Amino acid sequence: MEEPKSGEIVNFLKLLLRQGCTHRFSWPRIDEHGKHYQICLACGTAYEYDWSLMRRTDRLLIAPVPDGFRTGSLLH
16 A cells, blocks of 8 residues: 655645645746736645736636646756
8 A cells, every 4th residue: 555645644634624724825927828826835726816906816726837847847
């Protein structure tokens, strides 16, 4: 049986205890479609970002992954 990763254990405990993330966000980024988004540095959840209003809007279902962070394509 495979050992769970520490992040999986923390996420499971948060779910079990119903404690949400405090969300610490990165600087807004732009995806390949020109939309702005922010990623929580603690849990990885991505949110749409309205650049003209300078605030987050809706939660994204799938977090965009920058090219340099995709498996097998790390740039050195």
